[in-house]
Amino acid sequence: MAELTEQFLVRFWGVRGSIACPGSPTVRYGGNTSCVEMQVGGHRLIFDGGTGLRELGLSLLDKTPVEANLFFTHSHWDHIQGFPFFVPAFVRGNRFNIYGAIAPNGSTIEQRLNDQMLHPNFPVPLQVMGADLKFCDIEVGETLHIGDITVENALLNHPGESVGYRVTWQNHVAAYITDTEHYSDHLDDNVLWLARNADVMIYDSTYTDAEYHDPKSSKVSWGHSTWQEAVKVAKAAGVKTLVIFHHDPAHDDDFMDQVAADTTALFPGAVVAKEGMVIDLTASASTRLPSKVGGA
Numbered sequence: 001m002a003e004l005t006e007q008f009l010v011r012f013w014g015v016r017g018s019i020a021c022p023g024s025p026t027v028r029y030g031g032n033t034s035c036v037e038m039q040v041g042g043h044r045l046i047f048d049g050g051t052g053l054r055e056l057g058l059s060l061l062d063k064t065p066v067e068a069n070l071f072f073t074h075s076h077w078d079h080i081q082g083f084p085f086f087v088p089a090f091v092r093g094n095r096f097n098i099y100g101a102i103a104p105n106g107s108t109i110e111q112r113l114n115d116q117m118l119h120p121n122f123p124v125p126l127q128v129m130g131a132d133l134k135f136c137d138i139e140v141g142e143t144l145h146i147g148d149i150t151v152e153n154a155l156l157n158h159p160g161e162s163v164g165y166r167v168t169w170q171n172h173v174a175a176y177i178t179d180t181e182h183y184s185d186h187l188d189d190n191v192l193w194l195a196r197n198a199d200v201m202i203y204d205s206t207y208t209d210a211e212y213h214d215p216k217s218s219k220v221s222w223g224h225s226t227w228q229e230a231v232k233v234a235k236a237a238g239v240k241t242l243v244i245f246h247h248d249p250a251h252d253d254d255f256m257d258q259v260a261a262d263t264t265a266l267f268p269g270a271v272v273a274k275e276g277m278v279i280d281l282t283a284s285a286s287t288r289l290p291s292k293v294g295g296a
Contacts, residue, residue: 008281014052015273017246025252030275033078044068053082072100074162075112094131110135154190156180178204195237
């Protein structure tokens with residue numbers, strides 16, 4: 001993915017939840033936290049700024065000036081900790097529009113990103129970033145237009161609130177739905193709305209059903225879902241390609257291989273997200289899964 005093109009490409013830079021987990025047990029699927037890049041019709045959209053954002057930033061250093069739109073689902077650490085290490089934000093001449101919903105406590109996305117860089121937590125403040133940063137507060141349910149791209153959002157079921165996004169371009173749709181917890185007695189209407197007839201749905205599948213309901217270590221009310229629930233949503237919403245995402249840091253490569261096998265047995269149009277994986281929404285359905293895995 002060298003240059004922006006008239007395509008709809010989705011690349012995964014960070015696929016974990018909670019905390020980064022680098023090392024040999026996760027080398028195939030990756031250990032960085034949430035960060036997904038979409039190159040859409042000549043525009044660059046970035047979803048969440050987990051530790052994967054650092055790797056994305058390094059890939060952009062030879063492409064200045066860089067313009068991009070960053071969308072944050074919420075500001076839990078695993079979704080923002082890469083932002084202070086996003087090198088392009090320190091480079092004058094680069095421009096970034098940064099979107100996020102107002103938090104339940106009334107804080108803006110600018111305030112929350114600023115706060116994590118204050119002393120004694122970080123050596124330099126956000127204000128030393130030399131790029132043109134435009135912070136944009138979005139309303140839940142608001143529709144945004146970036147060129148001929150439509151970006152919609154909806155509230156998700158997560159402690160402290162989170163929003164999911166739906167990106168539409170030339171009848172191609174990608175839904176980014178994390179962090180969210182399913183309901184016990186019905187499918188979430190907001191999730192179904194975001195995912196409806198999507199070419200690609202990226203869904204919070206942190207746990208298995210067995211882990212979620214484990215009587216000794218229940219994950220109920222922790223704010224995350226399971227791959228089994230992801231399959232239910234994908235089938236109900238008419239999703240073409242389901243991407244299992246936001247992997248638990250305790251799940252090593254062998255565990256994720258089993259998740260992949262179990263998921264595809266129930267939903268053949270499924271794939272487990274790996275760092276470096278690219279999906280081309282403009283490709284035919286038979287060639288959509290994934291076009292490459294590896295370096296930039």
